[in-house]
Amino acid sequence: MAMISGGTRGGFTASINMTPMIDVLLVLLIIFMVVQASLQRGLSVHVPAPKTDGPVSPPGTESLVLEVEPGGRFALNQKQLDGARLTEELQAVFANRPRKLLYVKASEQLSYGEVIHAFDASRAAGVDIIGLMPGH
Structure with a gap:
């Protein structure tokens, strides 16, 4: 003063x-x-450019799509997986695959935590590249 x-x-x-x-x-x-x-933390993801003609589908026939459903349910190429053992089941699937690529398909109504749980389980299972697909 x-x-x-x-x-x-x-x-x-x-x-x-x-x-x-x-x-x-x-x-x-x-x-x-x-x-x-x-x-600041972020999640590094590869998002494909949107297509304007027809439905979006992952390239190749050997692609694996993990669908995240409400209520903590998961499906890998339409086959239901146990949500509590998601990491172990994904490890078994990717054990003999040379290219560890997984597409995650989730609805817009799901919470952020449910989708991130699928990402974390996939990373823990050894998946190198995780792609996002638009949900249903």
């Missing part, structure tokens, strides 16, 4: 020195920017 003497009536006038407050504010701003940048 600075004191200014004089004035029209000859008394002291108190005014706040803003320079230290602005310095503290800028340091805090820099700290928050650095912390925010380090907290």
Whole structure:
């Protein structure tokens, strides 16, 4: 706080020195920017370009599609899988495959956590590339 003497009536006038407050504010701003940048996490996925003609289907006949259904149910190429043992079942399927590619198909009504559970189980099973397909 600075004191200014004089004035029209000859008394002291108190005014706040803003320079230290602005310095503290800028340091805090820099700290928050650095912390925010380090907290950002993302999920790296390959999303194919949308086609305008006909339904979307994965390329190749050997493609595997993991469907995430409401209620924690999963199906791999129309075959129902046990949700509690999803990682083990996917490991068994991908054990002898040289190309570890899986397409995940989920409905828009599912929660983010249910879809990420399928991603995590696929990564734990050794899948290298996970593609997204539009849901039903």
